[in-house]
Amino acid sequence: AQTVTQSQPEMSVQEAETVTLSCTYDTSESDYYLFWYKQPPSRQMILVIRQEAYKQQNATENRFSVNFQKAAKSFSLKISDSQLGDAAMYFCAYRYGAAGTASKLTFGTGTRLQVTL
Amino acid sequence: DTAVSQTPKYLVTQMGNDKSIKCEQNLGHDTMYWYKQDSKKFLKIMFSYNNKELIINETVPNRFSPKSPDKAHLNLHINSLELGDSAVYFCASSLGVYNEQFFGPGTRLTVL
Structure with missing residues (x-):
């Protein structure tokens, strides 16, 4: 079974600084997708960034980028120029690439990010 | 212009009661899901429907029964509610x- 591990329950970063959230996963599959979701206090789950396993290039969305190391099964999220609005729970998630149960997202336990002035 | 909506947003009830949560999406999607987030914020898939067919049914007590009347709706009915059912339920x-x-x-x- 696939598992996703986030070893940092809480992280803190100063406004305008950079922070990296860690995620590792375990799978025997070669075709899969990885995601970072943000959950602010409003509870809404918001997709931050996604990475297809077959792509070697790391995904980037504005201030958010990932470091995808397929061999090491590592998928970290870097947030640059942190803003107060980035404060939230961040969840790493895995999804298998084929049909059927592929649509299931497997989540890590989350990292709570605090942003300080 | 709500994309995925759930009703109600809050539900407080007594043990042993039966309750339903409704989900509707207006995105034209054909696949819908129920996830459960427990008190420690851990999120786990419960069910998924594709074109009204059940495609994922994780290890969930049979007190939980999803129903998909059409592709835009996926409801979750829970019988004989227990204390451990307290959680946040997400539709997707x-x-x-x-x-x-x-x-x-x-x-x-x-x-x-």
Whole structure:
């Protein structure tokens, strides 16, 4: 079974600084997708960034980028120029690439990010 | 212009009661999901429907029964509620099984 591990329950970063959230996963599959979701206090789950396993290039969305190391099964999220609005729970998630149960997202336990002035 | 909506947003009820949570999406998606987020914020899939067919049914007590009357709706009915059912339940939808899942705002269920 696939598992996703986030070893940092809480992280803190100063406004305008950079922070990296860690995620590792375990799978025997070669075709899969990885995601970072943000959950602010409003509870809404918001997709931050996604990475297809077959792509070697790391995904980037504005201030958010990932470091995808397929061999090491590592998928970290870097947030640059942190803003107060980035404060939230961040969840790493895995999804298998084929049909059927592929649509299931497997989540890590989350990292709570605090942003300080 | 709500994409994925859930009703109610909050539900407080007594042990032993039966309750339903409704989910609707207006995105034209054909795949819908129910996830449960427990008190430690851990999120886990419960069910998924594709074109009204059940495609994922995780190890969930049979007191939980999903119903998909059409592709835009996926309801969750829970019988004989227990204290351990207290959680936030999220509905999500996607176009096909490969694409991004859009989440609803969640329903916080509290069982007293």
